[in-house]
Amino acid sequence: MTPQYRLAVFDMAGTTIDDRHEVYRVLRGSVEREGACFDDATFQQWMGTEKRSAITNLLRIGGVDASDERVEAAFAWFLAELTRSYTENPPVPLPGIEAALDALRERGLAVGLTTGFSRDIADLILDRMGWTVGPGGHTPTVDAVVCGDEVPEGRPAPFMIQQVMERTGVTDPGQVFSVGDTAVDVESARRAGVLAVGVLTGKLSRADHEAAGADLVVDSVAELPARSDVGGLV
Incomplete structure (x- = not known):
């Protein structure tokens, strides 16, 4: 039986957000x-x-x-x-990201962001893009954001993913997938026991993500709502 995912966790820069590197x-x-x-x-x-x-x-x-x-x-x-x-020159959402996040939340998934940024930088980015955290507000709204300075250790430790799970009330790692554009994103997901998804909108190739241990590699977060053929992902 395919898993029923309840939480999608995304990295920020290079995964959901274009900050021009x-x-x-x-x-x-x-x-x-x-x-x-x-x-x-x-x-x-x-x-x-x-x-x-x-x-x-x-x-x-x-x-x-x-x-x-x-x-x-x-x-x-x-x-x-x-x-x-x-x-x-504020960062902007990568193409199709806002529609993808909306689609995931409409299907009942909670959506969280994790980032190696400190809270002040993350808030600056979110404010410039008009993204809000929690119920209501602008579209898209994400349910939780956890920053690298808010946990005992940043990636590749699993703490940010685990903190998003705690904030969204999801306790089963089997109901979570985490998406990122770097090798440490993949390793963090694996350490957290969640599905590790690599995305090609950063600097790594498909082979790089696979070598890091990604369970799935996609071209963009924007394609995830259409990937119901992949293990019941969404």
């Missing part, structure tokens, strides 16, 4: 300006993770002392530069 430009800039050096493959491993942790680890990997003072300075620059960029 600004978060990765700014994250990389925040550590390179401190003298860190690393290749693209190394940087990619930290895409989708909580940003303070990413900065700390990228400094160390890049040969720079990750003192508390240096991490704080790099993180402060990251927040200020990303806020400036998002204020001047």
Whole structure:
């Protein structure tokens, strides 16, 4: 018998939201300006993770002392530069995303967002797009948003997905699927025991997602409402 899904969890930047990859430009800039050096493959491993942790680890990997003072300075620059960029040129929903989220909620699924952003950056993005959290309000409304600075450990730990489950009252991981554009999104879903869906709107290929252990790979979140042929997904 196919599972009856009750909750869909989505990453933000690169999965549901087009930020023109600004978060990765700014994250990389925040550590390179401190003298860190690393290749693209190394940087990619930290895409989708909580940003303070990413900065700390990228400094160390890049040969720079990750003192508390240096991490704080790099993180402060990251927040200020990303806020400036998002204020001047706000992120927008990826094509078809709002209709897809509406369709999922109309079918009775709760919808949650998770992000490696801190709460202030996530709120800035949501406000610029007119998205609201909780019942009522503008369309689309999501039921919960959990940020990387609100859990004991960010991705690839499962805590953000588990927090969305708690906030939406879904206790069975078998009734949840989680969608993301990075390898750590996939690993986080697997650690949470939920269906791991990779999406190709980020920088990874289908082969990359499959290598990370994705149960399903889709071109875009926009196609999910039509994927009733895939294990009773929706």
